């Protein structure tokens with residue numbers, strides 16, 4: 001399997017499948033496509049005749065793009081990794097939360113883009129606060145329904161943890177508060193060797209995207 005990703009410093013969508021693969025021991029090779037600095041993503045998409053963005057997974061001639069589609073493909077390909085909870089009701093809840101992360105939390109995502117190496121405390125706007133409150137409610141619901149035996153949302157690390165991983169970084173980087181339950185989960189997530197590896201590799205990247213570096217300054 002080969003995973004094409006964007007910048008480790010900035011690409012929250014890329015982090016999600018990368019983290020799921022690293023944290024669960026799925027073997028893969030990877031290429032970073034610095035799409036704001038060269039045309040490698042355009043070329044790759046043209047080569048395969050697909051309207052692709054990163055992340056994108058190449059496997060046995062197939063190209064799969066979009067973070068959630070890649071994660072679903074991984075869950076199908078490696079059922080033994082239990083990337084979704086085994087219990088159908090919990091699986092449905094995990095899917096609801098992931099779908100909401102994929103399509104929602106727009107204010108949080110747009111006003112506080114992921115930047116793994118910038119700590120810049122910001123007061124949340126009222127739209128962002130609504131997203132943070134919604135996340136607190138979601139975590140409350142996870143606690144009530146999931147009652148996990150392990151340290152992640154449904155026990156062992158899975159897709160739902162990967163999908164929300166960039167939110168953990170956003171809270172650290174912009175000093176945003178959600179709830180004690182979220183904080184507890186975020187600590188476990190940040191302690192994952194895979195998460196630390198991503199952050200370390202992001203630190204060694206030299207590309208800079210000015211729009212992301214200037215958030216809160218202009």
Ligand SMILES: N[C@@H](CCC(=O)N[C@@H](CS)C(=O)NCC(=O)O)C(=O)O
Pocket residue numbers: 006010011012013014035041052053054055065066067068102
């Ligand atoms: N919803 C998509 C978003 C993918 C996306 O927007 N990727 C960005 C990088 S984070 C990208 O490829 N940008 C380059 C471009 O649009 O040309 C997903 O879940 O993968």
